[in-house]
Amino acid sequence: MKKALISDIQFYSLNDGPGIRTNVFLKGCPLHCEWCHNPETQPPTPELYWKRMLCAQCGRCMEACPNDAINAPIDPGIAMDSDSTYHKIIRDRCNNCMACVKACLYDALVVVGEDRSIDDVIGEVVRDAPFYNNSGGGMTISGGEPLLHHEFSAELARRAKEKGINVCVDTSGYGSWEALEELARYADIFLFDLKHLDSNEHKRRTGVGNREILENLQKLSALGERIWIRLPVIAGYNDSMDYMKGVVDFLKSLPNPVEKVDLLPFHNWCQDKYGWLGKKWEMKEIDAMDYGDCETIRRMFEYSGFTATVGS
Ligand code: SF4
Ligand code: SF4
Structure with a gap:
């Protein structure tokens, strides 16, 4: 029976796909984003x-x-x-x-972090089926990185679909194309993170370059998958209008239109978690993003033909 290390199952989420959702957080991620809001999901161990x-x-x-x-x-x-x-x-x-x-x-x-079986996780997820049915929600496989546990993620998604549950996959896009393609057989929507278009900048703040990520996004788009782009907006890193115009151009160059762009303003609500893990919160000096600045960026995406939201 397949098992994976799960850091949390979060019920009644309103920010990770459509409707009311249950988020399954897998533990283990190949990226180390400096602004990570879930540092407990990075190491692949309890x-x-x-x-x-x-x-x-x-x-x-x-x-x-x-x-x-x-x-x-x-x-x-x-x-x-x-x-x-x-x-x-x-x-x-x-x-x-x-x-x-x-x-x-x-x-x-x-x-x-606890090793949990697919039966165990699905058992928890189906409990909220009435909420999904009434709200257009479902399950979101998140992390950590679902592609790091791709066999578990694909099987979990398949089992959820068997039960008529909508499935979102929240991914950095960093992993093998074969793993992503397998997940695409069952996922309804990909929540695809785009942290920086410049590979060197991407590597500087996340630990990995972005070539594989952008290629995977291109391929997913070519398959005609429903894609919501998630853009973390971080002051002094990727918040300038010039940079965002480059994102608009890049997204327009994809084989198919993305369904939505969700701006995620940087905040520092996760500081306690870093303290609990004995880790330093490196973003202490970075200001939380001003909602008004994100609203200006959101409007620019809307004017460029995208559906755009400011999330959290
Ligand atoms: S701190 Fe000591 S008792 Fe606690 S988990 Fe680590 S080794 Fe075990
Ligand atoms: S010292 Fe603190 S963490 Fe350790 S057993 Fe006592 S209350 Fe718990």
């Missing part, structure tokens, strides 16, 4: 959140850890100082045995 605000510094986790991977209790006031760099877990000694999670009485340690 991880530990340490929620310092819940931690009583009781020391039970340290006693339970077989690998000396937990720092000794310190003054909670010092640990909770917002400038503190203290972290409970010494990540390079941790082997994810999760003994500490069981030992904690305060829910301050949480496992992120």
